[in-house]
Amino acid sequence: MIYTGAGILHPAADVKILALTNLYPPHHAGTFDTHCQNVVEALRTRGHTILVLTSTQGLRGEQRDDEIHRCLLLNDAFGVPRLTAFPKLRAQEMHNTRMLLEAIASFQPEIVHVFSLQGISKGLIFTLRNARVPVVYDVFDHWLSNGVAEDPWLRFWNAPSLPFLERPTRAALEMSGERGRLDSKAPTRMIKGYDRIPGLYGDVKARAAVAPNSITAFRFDRIYFCSQALRQLTVRAGFSVGHAEVIYPGVTGDFIGPIKPAAAPMNKFLIVSPLTAESGVMTALRALNLVHAARLKISLSIYGRGESGYVAAARSFVVANQLPVEFLAVSNLNTDMAAIYKRHDVLLHTPEWDEPFPVTPLQAMACGLPVIGSTAGGAEELLRHGENALTYTPGDAAQLAARIQELHLSPALRCQMAETAQTEVMGKFNDTVVMDQVEEFLTVSQAQTM
Numbered sequence: 338m339i340y341t342g343a344g345i346l347h348p349a350a351d352v353k354i355l356a357l358t359n360l361y362p363p364h365h366a367g368t369f370d371t372h373c374q375n376v377v378e379a380l381r382t383r384g385h386t387i388l389v390l391t392s393t394q395g396l397r398g399e400q401r402d403d404e405i406h407r408c409l410l411l412n413d414a415f416g417v418p419r420l421t422a423f424p425k426l427r428a429q430e431m432h433n434t435r436m437l438l439e440a441i442a443s444f445q446p447e448i449v450h451v452f453s454l455q456g457i458s459k460g461l462i463f464t465l466r467n468a469r470v471p472v473v474y475d476v477f478d479h480w481l482s483n484g485v486a487e488d489p490w491l492r493f494w495n496a497p498s499l500p501f502l503e504r505p506t507r508a509a510l511e512m513s514g515e516r517g518r519l520d521s522k523a524p525t526r527m528i529k530g531y532d533r534i535p536g537l538y539g540d541v542k543a544r545a546a547v548a549p550n551s552i553t554a555f556r557f558d559r560i561y562f563c564s565q566a567l568r569q570l571t572v573r574a575g576f577s578v579g580h581a582e583v584i585y586p587g588v589t590g591d592f593i594g595p596i597k598p599a600a601a602p603m604n605k606f607l608i609v610s611p612l613t614a615e616s617g618v619m620t621a622l623r624a625l626n627l628v629h630a631a632r633l634k635i636s637l638s639i640y641g642r643g644e645s646g647y648v649a650a651a652r653s654f655v656v657a658n659q660l661p662v663e664f665l666a667v668s669n670l671n672t673d674m675a676a677i678y679k680r681h682d683v684l685l686h687t688p689e690w691d692e693p694f695p696v697t698p699l700q701a702m703a704c705g706l707p708v709i710g711s712t713a714g715g716a717e718e719l720l721r722h723g724e725n726a727l728t729y730t731p732g733d734a735a736q737l738a739a740r741i742q743e744l745h746l747s748p749a750l751r752c753q754m755a756e757t758a759q760t761e762v763m764g765k766f767n768d769t770v771v772m773d774q775v776e777e778f779l780t781v782s783q784a785q786t787m
Contacts, residue, residue, distance in 0.1 A: 421645035591675045607701075702725070
């Protein structure tokens, strides 16, 4: 089921919500971690009382106030190295479990709203399962489809076989009953009987053979995804989430801007993306080089930070080919982006990976910009070639160059696509409609468990 925004119920009273997430601004990675903040602030505006439980990332120690508890510890994410030594890993898992249980006990939430657990103990899923509080999962990135299988704590306990040096430790802990005792302090499984999960933690052959919706060691009764593509990816990974709903992200009215007339120049192109090998930025630069060889004079602004080697290679390509390209940074993704879009004429959306859902073109469309985008990941659910955007095959620089030339030669098409896109965003993806859907999902989930 996909919410349409019809028949929305508005609760008569506020709901106490505990929001659980890995990062929370201003300490964030500039990616999907701003999603939780956007939802939390919108729900607070609607009168709900929310406590955010997140990590200590960006701080030297724990920090607590009435609205945010920054006390969880990260592992193997956002610059934090992978912790695998059993005593330290056990201590970290016990700490994170204790922080969650203390927050539930002191705040007494009516529902727990879980966002990204990338880098956070996945054993907290089992803690929440046993906490007797309604739980809703908002899945906006790959922490479930990919991250659970990489969790070192759950892998240690649930892998059918371990590296030679780890086998005696696990055998001794299980024979002594320590695993059972740990399940209340740092959970290792949903219940006894789910002691090994080959579909997630087995060898390559076992993982490849896992059937969709077949892993029953994790249960997510109330869950929604940001796209059908991410839901299907998670189903194919084996998780039983075929029942999950889809609530697409929204954009606020701050992004609504005028559509430029057909007579206006189309010179200033824009990319907003982390600069990584899967970003497609190098494909865009190669396309720009082809366009300049055809004597079409356009400039490109690239906003984003990323991997030093990739950035260096991109800059070298720009210098070697004398391309009019600027590399810039965004101070605040929530406050600065609308003005950046409005200073440009066209957005290039170039990812070459299974992006869950493309928020950047959604925002650009709201601002009135025509979009040329790759069809990777969830973009196929937003971009329709020749109707609300021009699309190209991910990684195909020649095809992208052709799309740029097509847009340049067809000003009427450019305006028509921008108008169609903006109308769709304002109707289907505006923040009010989306937050109505989120609010209804939360309140219905709460009512179902009362």
